[in-house]
Amino acid sequence: MKSFLPFLAGCTLVLSGCLASREARVESDYSFAGQFRRYRTYEFINGEGLASDTSHLGEAVRDAIRTRMKVQGYKPARRRPDLLVNFRLFEGDMRFRGYQQPDFTRWIKTGYVEDEETPTDQRQGYSPVRMLLSEGTLLVTLIDNQTNRAVWNGYASGVSVPPGPQGEVVLRRSVRSIFDQYHVFTEGYLQSNGE
Template sequence: MKQLFYLLLLATVIMSCSNQKFAVRANNDHLMVNTLNQTYQIVIGQSEAKLSEETERAIQDEVENQMEARGFVRTSKSPDIVVVCSVFETKLKIKDSRKLEEDKSEYTTRRITLNGGTLMIQMIDENLNKSVWLGMASGFIKPNKSIEERELKAITRSIFDEYKLVAYGYMPKQEMTATR
């Protein structure tokens, strides 16, 4: 198990040293609450960019890995959470709402401009009938330059690093340690 940890750490260090730079952002979960959500469905939203089948599959595979790691089960009938993934090639202007301080209820809203090449992942809670989380990585798609599947999966994974909820009733498996 320690070897796996060190391999993952090494992979993270190597990827962080690459010349591919991108920025990851997420709203700070101001609408997220632990509800009875246990199921999800992935939807590739209307993207500005025409995505290849390989690109769509890489995004979907990593979203599936990340949701299942949080205890969610994929379903095609009446999901609790709909995960919408979209890619935008050009600059994007959006409103960004953030809590000023974690223990206060005040929010600030500002307009931000994202660099071209943005992968946006939005969680829609079907029970609440509203968007509850938005994460994005920008600046990774360059004109006339393809992106490798492993890079796209790493970018998707980095967005999910900001998603803190797990499925209702899910208890992550803890590594057993020997006591002396």
């Protein structure tokens, strides 16, 4: 009976974490100028709020992002990284401008990248969509370090972060859900790991 109680408590913690993150709305948008096949390294931006937070919650988010970046072939780099990673947890409802775009995975497969030399009639154009993101939004932004422009945003709204270890579980699951929208492996990474 004694060994059953910790098991039951663990199951309850996991189930409540699943329920809290299951309600989250997860979406992403990207820049048509993003050179996603070129990026291989990353570094976190130091800032205010959760991004600079050294608490367990801030570290849980950074650790979950590091794990996903590693799985997809990205390496951390302090000197001149290709991507800068920023994240922020917003409390309350917020209005957000996203974009209606072609599926990100299909876009990446085309290999097409817009730049200053792309003729106007061949540019994709952005179709803004206004959204109301519900209570608690975790936003992860990838920034091209060379151009200093955001190339990808992933966000989960409706993320309610309870105190304690359960909050870390919810944030890690939210990061995983967000990065499920980012289907980019570094060039040659899958071939080198498949051998």
